[in-house]
Amino acid sequence: MSFNPQAHLRQLLSAALASVAPGQQDIAILLERPKQASHGDFASNLALQLAKILKANPREIAQRLAREIAVSPWVDQVEVAGAGFINFRLAPAAKTQVVRDILEQGDAYGRGTLGSGQRIQVEFVSANPTGPLHVGHGRSASFGASLANLLSWAGYAVKREYYVNDAGRQMDILALSTWLRYLALCGEELTFPPNCYQGDYVIDMARQMHAAHGQRYRHSAEALRACVPQSADIEVQLDNLILAAKDLLGEDWAYIHQHALTEQLADCRTDLEEFGVHYDQWFSERALYDTGMVAQAMQRLEKNGHIYLQDGAKWFRSTAFGDEKDRVVQRDNGLYTYFASDIAYHLNKLERGFDKIIDIWGADHHGYIPRVRGALRALGSDDGKLDVILVQFVSLWHGKEKVSMSTRSGQFVTLRELRAEVGNDACRFFYLLRKADQALDFDLDLAKAQNSDNPVYYLQYAHARVCSVLAQTAGDALSNCADYAAADLALLSNARELALCSRLAEFPAVIEDAARDYAPHAIAFYLKDLAADFHSYYNAERILVEDTAQRSARLALIAALRQVLRNGFRILGVTAPESM
RNA sequence: GUGCCCGUAGCUCAACUGGAUAGAGCACCAGCCUUCUAAGCUGGGGGUUACAGGUUCGAUUCCUGUCGGGCAUGCCA
Numbered sequence: 255m256s257f258n259p260q261a262h263l264r265q266l267l268s269a270a271l272a273s274v275a276p277g278q279q280d281i282a283i284l285l286e287r288p289k290q291a292s293h294g295d296f297a298s299n300l301a302l303q304l305a306k307i308l309k310a311n312p313r314e315i316a317q318r319l320a321r322e323i324a325v326s327p328w329v330d331q332v333e334v335a336g337a338g339f340i341n342f343r344l345a346p347a348a349k350t351q352v353v354r355d356i357l358e359q360g361d362a363y364g365r366g367t368l369g370s371g372q373r374i375q376v377e378f379v380s381a382n383p384t385g386p387l388h389v390g391h392g393r394s395a396s397f398g399a400s401l402a403n404l405l406s407w408a409g410y411a412v413k414r415e416y417y418v419n420d421a422g423r424q425m426d427i428l429a430l431s432t433w434l435r436y437l438a439l440c441g442e443e444l445t446f447p448p449n450c451y452q453g454d455y456v457i458d459m460a461r462q463m464h465a466a467h468g469q470r471y472r473h474s475a476e477a478l479r480a481c482v483p484q485s486a487d488i489e490v491q492l493d494n495l496i497l498a499a500k501d502l503l504g505e506d507w508a509y510i511h512q513h514a515l516t517e518q519l520a521d522c523r524t525d526l527e528e529f530g531v532h533y534d535q536w537f538s539e540r541a542l543y544d545t546g547m548v549a550q551a552m553q554r555l556e557k558n559g560h561i562y563l564q565d566g567a568k569w570f571r572s573t574a575f576g577d578e579k580d581r582v583v584q585r586d587n588g589l590y591t592y593f594a595s596d597i598a599y600h601l602n603k604l605e606r607g608f609d610k611i612i613d614i615w616g617a618d619h620h621g622y623i624p625r626v627r628g629a630l631r632a633l634g635s636d637d638g639k640l641d642v643i644l645v646q647f648v649s650l651w652h653g654k655e656k657v658s659m660s661t662r663s664g665q666f667v668t669l670r671e672l673r674a675e676v677g678n679d680a681c682r683f684f685y686l687l688r689k690a691d692q693a694l695d696f697d698l699d700l701a702k703a704q705n706s707d708n709p710v711y712y713l714q715y716a717h718a719r720v721c722s723v724l725a726q727t728a729g730d731a732l733s734n735c736a737d738y739a740a741a742d743l744a745l746l747s748n749a750r751e752l753a754l755c756s757r758l759a760e761f762p763a764v765i766e767d768a769a770r771d772y773a774p775h776a777i778a779f780y781l782k783d784l785a786a787d788f789h790s791y792y793n794a795e796r797i798l799v800e801d802t803a804q805r806s807a808r809l810a811l812i813a814a815l816r817q818v819l820r821n822g823f824r825i826l827g828v829t830a831p832e833s834m
Numbered sequence: 835g836u837g838c839c840c841g842u843a844g845c846u847c848a849a850c851u852g853g854a855u856a857g858a859g860c861a862c863c864a865g866c867c868u869u870c871u872a873a874g875c876u877g878g879g880g881g882u883u884a885c886a887g888g889u890u891c892g893a894u895u896c897c898u899g900u901c902g903g904g905c906a907u908g909c910c911a
Binding site: 287335422714763770 | 871
């Protein structure tokens with residue numbers, strides 16, 4: 255039978271509250287862990303909350319509450335302190351109990367019911383499949399994957415989704431870029447536009463095409479030039495070029511387009527898979543067009559009177575919903591904008607019945623939020639179900655030296671390169687060492703360091719150390735986790751052991767809080783504290799002592815610790831090495 | 835110009851949504867291996883939480899303004 259000290263204290267307080275302030279039963283009773291050990295194991299600010307309502311001295315209220323708190327075998331001391339805090343000191347048995355709970359629950363320890371099975375969708379990365387993922391996408395991937403894990407642990411039914419922008423102008427530009435590179439390989443002489451994709455991977459795709467199909471998609475440079483109207487505006491010029499290419503290639507355009515998409519998407523998927531980032535669904539933008547969902551969404555907006563015509567384009571009146579200007583949904587050339595399909599996409603997400611949808615975007619998209627929310631409301635949907643998380647930028651450093659990156663010139667560091675350089679574990683972990691809304695300086699030298707400066711090694715080392723000790727117990731009467739659960743936990747009595755127990759007991763609450771805040775970094779910080787507690791204990795006390803009962807109790811403790819490390823690592827997507 | 839994010843120890847960052855004396859790591863100083871992995875531990879100094887007001891029992895947290903940094907402000911995505 256598992257015992258929850260926090261719930262127990264809450265009950266005691268609730269009963270006391272009923273007799274001190276009978277009308278206030280609906281007040282939320284919060285228990286926090288004091289930063290200072292002298293303030294006990296748990297503290298309640300209930301009296302401070304009541305002071306406001308009852309207009310009475312908080313300290314006096316605290317005294318009255320404390321007097322009414324029933325005696326419990328799990329509580330050693332109840333004390334009023336400070337402005338009116340009620341501090342609780344738990345009996346050792348109330349702290350060590352968690353060891354047994356952890357060993358019994360194993361891989362499930364820490365799972366909670368906050369989400370109560372609600373359906374929640376996390377959409378993340380969703381980079382255009384127009385080139386390799388870069389280090390910024392890596393942060394979104396790491397954050398999104400861990401957040402999804404976290405929400406799942408907190409009791410939500412989570413779906414992970416990648417929105418594939420396989421329609422639209424950017425994909426056309428990629429297809430064009432590939433074809434132009436291919437023409438060059440065929441020997442055609444033409445200038446490669448500066449606003450086409452510059453990366454070498456485009457040339458690679460062109461080579462493949464050339465190797466597989468020879469001259470089949472070749473058209474002369476003259477023929478191409480002949481059907482491209484000149485424009486001083488390089489963007490217009492690019493659009494003209496795309497139109498000309500479609501014209502010349504006919505059916506073949508679709509092949510090249512599809513080929514480029516397939517290649518890039520596969521590259522992206524493999525990259526993410528290798529990074530330990532998995533999706534339940536890859537949702538195609540093109541499918542939104544093919545099934546008529548975009549047109550339907552637009553019709554619905556129009557029917558609701560939120561669309562008007564100006565300068566040959568169709569505009570959504572997003573200013574009516576708090577946006578700073580109205581937005582075009584259909585261009586004067588008849589093509590829908592990205593925004594149009596995104597409206598349809600979000601509508602579709604909500605129609606799939608999720609209780610909550612989370613979009614994880616790069617911080618540069620922040621101006622986009624009001625218009626998406628506006629569109630959902632204009633369609634009569636509940637934009638309260640949408641949460642948008644902005645992930646700030648990443649800059650790479652070699653110690654004090656910044657690694658320069660610019661997407662425009664194609665000089666960006668790819669996620670794959672980063673993973674190869676510092677390893678998946680360090681990548682996943684470093685990305686999570688900051689809150690999402692904090693810009694991240696990623697120190698490559700530190701991530702590669704094989705010493706305690708590197709937090710990921712510090713954590714993994716704790717795990718390896720535990721494994722090493724446990725590996726030496728083969729001869730023990732109690733030598734596996736199930737047996738440890740039978741150990742006499744009353745023998746865990748020194749301060750470090752009890753502190754470690756308290757820390758282990760926090761884990762479920764840490765998960766719940768982190769899930770509520772969409773803050774996977776909190777797990778990383780918790781694990782650092784936990785590892786520190788262990789290293790400290792390990793240096794101060796010998797685990798493999800002669801006394802078998804004592805030894806079993808300590809082994810039970812570190813086996814429980816190992817379990818919590820593993821569960822935490824799993825949420826973060828970091829491996830748990832058995833030796834280092 | 836306007837909007838969003840940010841400003842905490844010398845450096846990199848936390849702070850349980852308003853709680854007690856603002857905490858870690860790095861760097862610096864002084865220590866700990868004939869005993870379970872020293873990739874570890876112990877101790878020490880270091881702060882007007884950018885600045886100025888306001889809200890209240892109580893503010894790093896909420897509100898207003900100023901300064902500084904990042905991002906955005908496309909019929910790109």
